[in-house]
Amino acid sequence: MANNPLDRIKEDLQNLAKAAGKTLNMDVKPESFDDVIAPVVEQKASEKAAAPAATASAAKAEEPAKKKKPKPGANAPINIYRPKDPYVGKCLSNEELVREGGEGTVKHLIFDISGGDLEYIEGQSIGIIPEGTDDNGKPHKLRLYSIASTRHGDHLDDKTVSLCVRQLEYKDPETNEKVLGVCSTHLCNMEPGSDVKITGPVGKEMLLPDDPTANVIMIATGTGIAPFRAYLWRMFKEQHADYAFRGTAWLFFGCAYTPNILYKKELEELQETFPNNFKLSYAISREQKNSEGGKMYIQHRIAENADALWDLIQQEKTHTYICGLKGMEGGIDEGMSVAADKNNVNWEEYRKAMKKEHRWHVETY
Ligand code: FAD
Incomplete structure (x- = not known):
């Protein structure tokens, strides 16, 4: 055991680093205590962030994202014009x-x-x-x-x-x-x-991730389509030097009748042009039937696609967005529970963990 206090600290740090599977270069003379301690502390912090976030009762399912992600679009413009001077x-x-x-x-x-x-x-x-x-x-x-x-x-x-x-x-x-x-x-x-x-x-809740390889699940009722139209135009219609979408985008849209499918022609054109990157699923409650013969609501469409959605949602880079009528979240939870149940996962806990990871976004009104 070292007698010199600095050597003792070094020894302790080497042991800590060893336990963390890291090698510390002790030949560099530390300028201060922080210089020595910082790498280990950072390692600890990142290990903490990497602790399984949504293990829930995830017996079989893979853990969702490991690290707490920064909120997308931290530099979004806010309140350039205020009510007093619109x-x-x-x-x-x-x-x-x-x-x-x-x-x-x-x-x-x-x-x-x-x-x-x-x-x-x-x-x-x-x-x-x-x-x-x-x-x-x-x-x-x-x-x-x-x-x-x-x-x-x-x-x-x-x-x-x-x-x-x-x-x-x-x-x-x-x-x-x-x-x-x-x-x-x-x-x-x-x-x-x-x-x-x-x-x-x-608003910062519904911002699109900057990562062009992110997957984006969009669930809308009625005018809830608005932000998703913006996403899809950015992903597929426009050309950007710094954003060429390469992930999977999947839009679920719920309404009462076919003539109420907003932007139908444009959406279907995009789907035809980009079949490998854009999926489009409608739930038309007054016209389509669910598997039990009842009205087809969005939660039924989600339950129907439970396996594919579950695979997608488990990927760290998948973000889910919900926008539209207040109260629609309940139905979505129902649909997603079907997916989670199949994998022995508690959906509510899993959803909460995704929210913490900034990949579950809800704006209903
Ligand atoms: P108001 O004259 O303000 O009347 C609304 C009030 O009427 C309610 O507060 C309630 O008291 C009453 N009311 C409403 N329905 C009933 C009922 N069935 N029975 C009894 N009383 C009732 N709207 C869109 O169309 N498109 C969007 O993209 C959109 N985005 C939004 C985004 C966010 C973040 C939020 C918070 C809201 C969004 N809205 C959107 C809703 C929008 O802000 C307005 O609330 C909506 O247009 C109604 O405003 P209004 O002035 O026409 O109604």
């Missing part, structure tokens, strides 16, 4: 997305943002401030909408931002009268050429 853009176009025989109104809107500093990335939202005042005579508050275009905009000139907006319509539970949502009606009725007050951008 950007005033112009509506360039406003087109119906629901085809003959479908229910409700959903519009694809393109706004000109060329006159200001507004920029955004895929997966973010903007705020819209509707004209007029509320019941208390105060100016309406902003409503958030997921951006449906890539950062380059639908015209690929970095001068526009697009939204996919459903007009809210419901019966007042007391009077039974039809009520139309304030902001969604303002947007759905907007004439090209009109001014539009925009705030933001906001």
Whole structure:
């Protein structure tokens, strides 16, 4: 055993490093205690991060991702325009997305943002401030909408931002009268050429990983398709020097009727052009039947594809995104439980672990 305190530290460190399967170069004279201790401490920290995150009751399943990943898009632009001083853009176009025989109104809107500093990335939202005042005579508050275009905009000139907006319509539970949502009606009725007050951008939950080899599972109901349209355009329609998508993208889209499949033609064109990288699965509740003869909801489509999804979801570089109607998560858990159960894994624990690893993303409203 060494008598000199520094030699003793060295000896201890060698033993620690040996236990960790590392060799430390002790010929380098340490400048300070930190110089010596740091490599071992870092090793310990990374070992800790590598501890099985979602072992759950994973008897047979492989462990999911080993390391805690940094949140994607840490440098996303945020709140360039605030409600007190919004950007005033112009509506360039406003087109119906629901085809003959479908229910409700959903519009694809393109706004000109060329006159200001507004920029955004895929997966973010903007705020819209509707004209007029509320019941208390105060100016309406902003409503958030997921951006449906890539950062380059639908015209690929970095001068526009697009939204996919459903007009809210419901019966007042007391009077039974039809009520139309304030902001969604303002947007759905907007004439090209009109001014539009925009705030933001906001949101980091739904950002796309920078890694072009990542796999991306997208699960949408209704206007929840908006951020996924942006992802798919970035992945397959645009050309970038620093992002050439090579992973698997799989979109599950749920709606009531075929004419309610938003962006159907564009999605199917992409699927035909990129069959090896893009899978498209619809769940059309009022037209398709599940294996038990009931309505086909998204959870049934997920359960049907349980094996393939499970294989994919276990890969460290697979991210799952859910967007659309509040409450849809329950059905997705049901569908994914089918996959997890087959592999003797507790789905809830597994999902929580994926969330920690920043590869389970939910935005419902
Ligand atoms: P409002 O006039 O504000 O009315 C809404 C209110 O009506 C509710 O708060 C509730 O009190 C009442 N209400 C609603 N339904 C019923 C009912 N069935 N019975 C009784 N009362 C009811 N929307 C989109 O269309 N597309 C998007 O891409 C989109 N992205 C979003 C992203 C985020 C992050 C969030 C938070 C929301 C998003 N929304 C999106 C929803 C959007 O922000 C608005 O909430 C929606 O357009 C309704 O606003 P409104 O002003 O038309 O309705």
